Amino acid sequence: MPLLEVDNVTRRYPGHLAVDQVSFSVEQGQLFALLGPSGCGKTTTLRLIAGFEQPDSGHIRLHGEAITHLPPYERRVNTVFQNYALFPHLTARANVEFGLRHERVRHVGNGPARDAAARVDAVLDLVQMTGKAASRPAQLSGGEKQRIALARSLVLEPDVLLLDEPLSALDPNLRKQVRGELKALQRRTGVTFLMVTHDQEEALSMADCIGVMNAGRLEQTGPPRGLYHRPRTRFVAGFLGAVNWIDGSGVRPEAVHVERDGTQGRDATILAVTFLGNCVHVEAELAGGARMVAEIQNPRSEFRPGDEVRLWWRGEDEMRPEA
Ligand SMILES: Nc1ncnc2c1ncn2[C@@H]1O[C@H](COP(=O)(O)OP(=O)(O)OP(=O)(O)O)[C@@H](O)[C@H]1O
Ligand SMILES: [Mg+2]
Incomplete structure (x- = not known):
């Protein structure tokens, strides 16, 4: 009870x-x-x-x-x-x-x-x-x-x-x-x-x-x-943390990977890079015009606005709220 x-x-x-x-x-x-x-x-x-x-x-x-x-x-x-x-x-x-x-x-x-x-x-x-x-x-x-x-x-x-x-x-x-x-x-x-x-x-x-x-x-x-x-x-997804909403599903910034010469994922252009001390936020525009934010803990290379990159994330990291 x-x-x-x-x-x-x-x-x-x-x-x-x-x-x-x-x-x-x-x-x-x-x-x-x-x-x-x-x-x-x-x-x-x-x-x-x-x-x-x-x-x-x-x-x-x-x-x-x-x-x-x-x-x-x-x-x-x-x-x-x-x-x-x-x-x-x-x-x-x-x-x-x-x-x-x-x-x-x-x-x-x-x-x-x-x-x-x-x-x-x-x-x-x-x-x-x-x-x-x-x-x-x-x-x-x-x-x-x-x-x-x-x-x-x-x-x-x-x-x-x-x-x-x-x-x-x-x-x-x-x-x-x-x-x-x-x-x-x-x-x-x-x-x-x-x-x-x-x-x-x-x-x-x-x-x-x-x-x-x-x-x-x-x-x-x-x-x-x-x-x-x-x-x-x-609402619950957004209240607990940042979400990138893409085609009705969502992915959290820390689940998004940014690669310079990757073969998987989607083409994107970096719009802004923000250094936050313990991590870096990379804002990028996908080929279709959608925008995403990736949170990277230990970037191996430095990203700059204008860089052409690829963004990818695992299917299991996509959230699909019912409402
Ligand atoms: N005595 C009251 N008479 C009329 N409306 C009230 C009264 N007390 C609260 N409300 C209204 O009820 C709603 C819920 O208030 P409540 O104090 O429970 O919110 P809360 O979630 O604790 O907000 P906060 O995070 O700002 O403390 C609010 O819109 C508030 O204006
Ligand atoms: Mg209160």
Whole structure:
């Protein structure tokens, strides 16, 4: 039985269908990512699961039991908000403790007999913030604030942790580092994570399973590699990475080979070459006028605009979405 089931859930705002018959399930211990562009309904879906919103139709189940109409505090789920929502006047440790104090009022979480201080210590250790427990949020870096926000939720031992764009407040370099840390933390705790993001690289690198949303609908659900290589729709193909669309099928730039004196493939003329540090993008025009981009990791020879080349790719690298 899946841990969490979202079953045909719809949420309508006046004049807008924010979530349209969405169904997916999350297995125990998984990191599931809901991925999609701005406004596609990701946060609304999380809010429905957390209980801050009520669906117009459909069901939400946790451990097979309907939680659709339970108030938020009776659901064993917890949300880490995008802006972390830490209390500026409290220390890191007190921010984490605050979650627990709240918990006693709300009767959520297990182990009331366990010492609260020990639980806070353990979770601060888990997020590697023991040394900064006495700091206030203003004295912490973005990544450290994020870890305290996580600790505050993890201390409640939720069955599912909902994370809304957990890394978006971080600068790009830190984001990549924290990606790995967050994933490792999820593995260590074994807590099921449902994360919302509009960053396809984040979803591909962190998630066990991705659900791609578009305009309120869930277009496809599956493991990262499956979605990347076998997208069911053009939208999913394009949202997960660049695609060259040729005669109704698609090929990703990294699958396109460029050869100066090849015998296979199609004739093309190079239009532009862009050096990107770890790779080179070669834009070329095929004999029929179509344009393609090839991403080359270690070009053996230098290509220049105007060069006559041949482009080829393997048939198995062609994607043929149904819609
Ligand atoms: N309270 C509301 N009343 C009316 N419309 C709303 C409300 N909340 C959200 N919406 C609309 O529902 C749609 C989905 O919003 P949602 O916040 O779920 O998007 P999102 O996928 O999280 O986007 P982002 O990536 O920008 O955070 C949007 O078009 C939004 O304008
Ligand atoms: Mg959102």
